[in-house]
Amino acid sequence: NAGVTQTPKFRVLKTGQSMTLLCAQDMNHEYMYWYRQDPGMGLRLIHYSVGEGTTAKGEVPDGYNVSRLKKQNFLLGLESAAPSQTSVYFCASSARTGQFSNQPQHFGDGTRLSIL
Amino acid sequence: AQTVTQSQPEMSVQEAETVTLSCTYDTSENNYYLFWYKQPPSRQMILVIRQEAYKQQNATENRFSVNFQKAAKSFSLKISDSQLGDTAMYFCAFMKYTGNQFYFGTGTSLTVIP
Numbered sequence: 001n002a003g004v005t006q007t008p009k010f011r012v013l014k015t016g017q018s019m020t021l022l023c024a025q026d027m028n029h030e031y032m033y034w035y036r037q038d039p040g041m042g043l044r045l046i047h048y049s050v051g052e053g054t055t056a057k058g059e060v061p062d063g064y065n066v067s068r069l070k071k072q073n074f075l076l077g078l079e080s081a082a083p084s085q086t087s088v089y090f091c092a093s094s095a096r097t098g099q100f101s102n103q104p105q106h107f108g109d110g111t112r113l114s115i116l
Numbered sequence: 117a118q119t120v121t122q123s124q125p126e127m128s129v130q131e132a133e134t135v136t137l138s139c140t141y142d143t144s145e146n147n148y149y150l151f152w153y154k155q156p157p158s159r160q161m162i163l164v165i166r167q168e169a170y171k172q173q174n175a176t177e178n179r180f181s182v183n184f185q186k187a188a189k190s191f192s193l194k195i196s197d198s199q200l201g202d203t204a205m206y207f208c209a210f211m212k213y214t215g216n217q218f219y220f221g222t223g224t225s226l227t228v229i230p
Binding site for chain 1: 122151163222223
């Protein structure tokens with residue numbers, strides 16, 4: 001019962017470095033999401049995907065890129081890390097919404113990212 | 117645009133007592149879903165309870181229940197017989213019926229005092 005797995009769990013970067021966060025889900029979910037969580041601001045959607053090969057911008061997409069080459073994986077990339085991107089990042093997935101059915105999101109355990 | 121507001125940044129309750137967490141939202145949608153998520157110190161996001169807007173009956177899940185007031189756009193969470201394990205951050209979330217994006221509130225930090 002892996003559910004949603006995020007890799008890595010912790011990372012420290014220097015300003016200007018690049019890195020990729022990996023999210024993998026084994027529930028055959030169509031939808032996947034990347035959020036960032038900052039104190040006093042709740043969770044804010046960065047990017048999301050409604051299916052393999054498709055991505056869309058969320059509330060705070062600037063400075064991030066994503067890819068969904070395989071249905072089970074959703075990658076979040078930082079091309080040139082900035083201190084403002086210090087945050088806890090959460091990946092989530094959910095099944096496709098059907099009529100009169102609500103499909104809650106299943107979350108990973110989060111990745112704590114610090115940019116120095 | 118949808119907004120979710122949790123006006124209580126922090127709350128505390130004595131063990132075995134009852135506590136109510138507030139949530140209001142703003143939307144022009146008529147059909148939607150509402151959720152409460154719990155985030156304990158372990159950081160994992162756990163679904164607590166869900167409510168469909170078209171249902172008038174308030175959702176209940178063991179010690180957790182909601183008071184859903186659609187006209188007032190209010191969705192409060194009541195925790196009965198509070199337990200130490202209920203200590204966590206609680207997030208209210210909104211999802212449009214026709215989409216799958218969640219909109220989260222800023223959270224309420226609940227501490228259960230022994």
